[in-house]
Amino acid sequence: MIGLYTAEEIRAAEEPLLAETPPGTLMQRAATGLATVCVRLLHGVYGRRVALLVGTGNNGGDALYAGARLAARGARVTAVLLDAERAHPAGLAALRRAGGRVRRAEGPDVRDLVARADLVLDGILGIGGSGGLRPVAAELSTAAAEGAGLTVAVDVPSGIDAGTGAVDGAAFPAMHTVTFGAVKLGLVVGEGRAHAGQVHLVDIGLEPHLPAATAHQLTDADAAARLAPPSATDDKYSQGVVGIVAGSTTYPGAGVLCTGAALRTRPGLVRYAGTAADGVRAAWPEVIVTDGRPGDAGRVQAWVVGPGMGTDAAARSALDEVLATDLPVVVDADALTLLAEDPGPVRGRSAPTLLTPHDREFARFGAEVGADRVAAARRLAADLGCAVLLKGEATVVADADGAAFVNGTGTPWLATAGTGDVLSGIAGAVLATGPRAVEAGAVAAHLHGRTGQLAAQRGPLVAGDLVRRLPEAVGRVRGLRPDRLGDSEA
Numbered sequence: 097m098i099g100l101y102t103a104e105e106i107r108a109a110e111e112p113l114l115a116e117t118p119p120g121t122l123m124q125r126a127a128t129g130l131a132t133v134c135v136r137l138l139h140g141v142y143g144r145r146v147a148l149l150v151g152t153g154n155n156g157g158d159a160l161y162a163g164a165r166l167a168a169r170g171a172r173v174t175a176v177l178l179d180a181e182r183a184h185p186a187g188l189a190a191l192r193r194a195g196g197r198v199r200r201a202e203g204p205d206v207r208d209l210v211a212r213a214d215l216v217l218d219g220i221l222g223i224g225g226s227g228g229l230r231p232v233a234a235e236l237s238t239a240a241a242e243g244a245g246l247t248v249a250v251d252v253p254s255g256i257d258a259g260t261g262a263v264d265g266a267a268f269p270a271m272h273t274v275t276f277g278a279v280k281l282g283l284v285v286g287e288g289r290a291h292a293g294q295v296h297l298v299d300i301g302l303e304p305h306l307p308a309a310t311a312h313q314l315t316d317a318d319a320a321a322r323l324a325p326p327s328a329t330d331d332k333y334s335q336g337v338v339g340i341v342a343g344s345t346t347y348p349g350a351g352v353l354c355t356g357a358a359l360r361t362r363p364g365l366v367r368y369a370g371t372a373a374d375g376v377r378a379a380w381p382e383v384i385v386t387d388g389r390p391g392d393a394g395r396v397q398a399w400v401v402g403p404g405m406g407t408d409a410a411a412r413s414a415l416d417e418v419l420a421t422d423l424p425v426v427v428d429a430d431a432l433t434l435l436a437e438d439p440g441p442v443r444g445r446s447a448p449t450l451l452t453p454h455d456r457e458f459a460r461f462g463a464e465v466g467a468d469r470v471a472a473a474r475r476l477a478a479d480l481g482c483a484v485l486l487k488g489e490a491t492v493v494a495d496a497d498g499a500a501f502v503n504g505t506g507t508p509w510l511a512t513a514g515t516g517d518v519l520s521g522i523a524g525a526v527l528a529t530g531p532r533a534v535e536a537g538a539v540a541a542h543l544h545g546r547t548g549q550l551a552a553q554r555g556p557l558v559a560g561d562l563v564r565r566l567p568e569a570v571g572r573v574r575g576l577r578p579d580r581l582g583d584s585e586a
């Protein structure tokens with residue numbers, strides 16, 4: 097698992113490391129790592145035009161030292177100083193010694209210089225920044241985005257909140273972020289995720305000083321550990337039997353998609369109860385189907401309740417029946433709407449319970465999500481005493497005790513009707529194998545995102561494509577290299 101940290105946690109960990117290393121050591125390690133990644137991304141350095149956007153803090157120092165290394169290898173490097181009197185003096189001297197040039201940000205043709213660069217390095221603000229970019233920095237960031245060159249953020253894209261991913265005003269739009277010591281939470285969630293692009297982690301020796309992370313991102317290997325193939329001693333009942341309460345005569349498709357997703361994730365045994373019984377039976381002859389109540393379906397190890405089932409009295413009664421069991425439950429869609437009116441039945445549960453709202457469903461529980469998505473998911477989880485999976489570009493899963501996961505897989509092509517029904521079916525199948533609800537949610541979101549990436553390789557996807565390609569995605573998750581972070585190409 098990849099630990100995700102706030103700026104405060106990073107600063108606390110840096111303190112003892114700074115004390116035990118000679119002055120400047122960490123910045124040299126950071127700049128060396130940064131320059132190495134830039135060389136790789138540029139495919140050659142000699143003659144390349146590099147613009148450094150340099151702020152007043154150590155983040156600017158990192159950019160200047162990395163720029164000096166690139167200049168020493170023949171790049172044409174220009175530092176653009178946002179506050180000429182306060183730029184890192186030793187970094188500036190190093191850049192000049194290596195043949196780099198220095199300009200003020202207010203200069204007449206600086207915007208063009210940035211727009212024409214092969215590489216723009218954002219050393220404006222690091223974890224010491226607060227609030228959005230000021231006007232000159234914002235304008236140069238826009239020039240970098242509009243130019244044809246690579247945009248690379250140093251440690252964090254300037255203007256994002258490193259701990260939450262919130263953007264208040266303008267922020268640097270990076271294609272890549274080279275981050276030091278540990279991955280900051282704000283690089284993988286909220287608006288920060290899109291601003292950070294692909295994240296590269298540079299080791300500066302911080303790891304022994306880092307606290308245990310309270311937020312994580314799963315790798316393929318982590319997810320694969322929860323998607324183990326059946327063993328020789330397994331039978332159809334022993335792999336976690338899933339019960340689905342979804343769909344209706346009005347929306348049979350939700351029942352078909354949700355049931356199919358559970359079956360394709362963990363094809364031991366899936367049971368279905370609901371009024372979309374005919375549709376489910378026709379689509380999935382492998383499933384044991386009843387058009388009666390959940391209790392008529394037979395024994396299961398976990399329930400999924402909600403997608404497309406409606407919000408009438410019969411739906412309420414089915415939800416109450418499922419929540420009154422001592423079995424793990426995934427609560428999605430219409431069941432969330434019902435639950436928001438009266439969350440009582442969830443508060444008293446001791447079995448694993450996972451709620452899977454999107455933003456609008458989340459807001460029905462009393463408060464908007466806001467810019468800090470991890471905090472929002474943690475808040476609702478603590479309030480209800482269960483796990484909450486908050487869907488979005490980067491899905492967040494949080495538990496009542498504060499443990500959180502930020503999903504790193506997926507594609508915007510998933511923003512299409514029915515993909516949420518598929519997610520809850522996957523989550524039910526994973527939950528039936530016995531993990532904590534928060535962990536089941538994280539694994540489900542990871543697999544769902546990988547399936548989306550796989551399906552999107554062939555163009556626009558619909559939810560049914562996800563169901564069809566789930567077995568292949570499970571196989572890929574088992575075999576893919578585990579070290580790719582938020583890489584939508586993988």
Ligand SMILES: NC(=O)C1=CN([C@@H]2O[C@H](COP(=O)(O)OP(=O)(O)OC[C@H]3O[C@@H](n4cnc5c(N)ncnc54)[C@H](O)[C@@H]3O)[C@@H](O)[C@H]2O)[C@@H](O)CC1
Nearest residue numbers: 110122123126152153154155221222223224225226227251
């Ligand atoms: N502390 C360490 O041990 C290391 C720090 N490193 C680098 O140092 C960075 C943190 O450096 P600093 O603490 O100097 O802080 P930053 O470089 O992040 O910037 C802080 C400066 O920006 C100003 N500022 C804050 N918000 C602003 C805004 N919205 N607009 C304009 N100016 C603003 C502050 O007044 C302060 O002068 C890290 O992100 C990393 O890049 C690395 O060199 C590795 C080692």
Ligand SMILES: Nc1ncnc2c1ncn2[C@@H]1O[C@H](COP(=O)(O)OP(=O)(O)O)[C@@H](O)[C@H]1O
Nearest residue numbers: 454487488489507508510511513514515516517
């Ligand atoms: N822009 C996006 N980028 C990546 N994933 C997205 C994006 N928008 C939505 N998704 C994902 O698509 C799914 C949509 O679920 P949901 O809103 O419940 O749809 P539905 O109710 O139609 O099934 C979620 O898993 C969500 O994380």
Ligand SMILES: [K+]
Nearest residue numbers: 218221250252
């Ligand atoms: K930066």
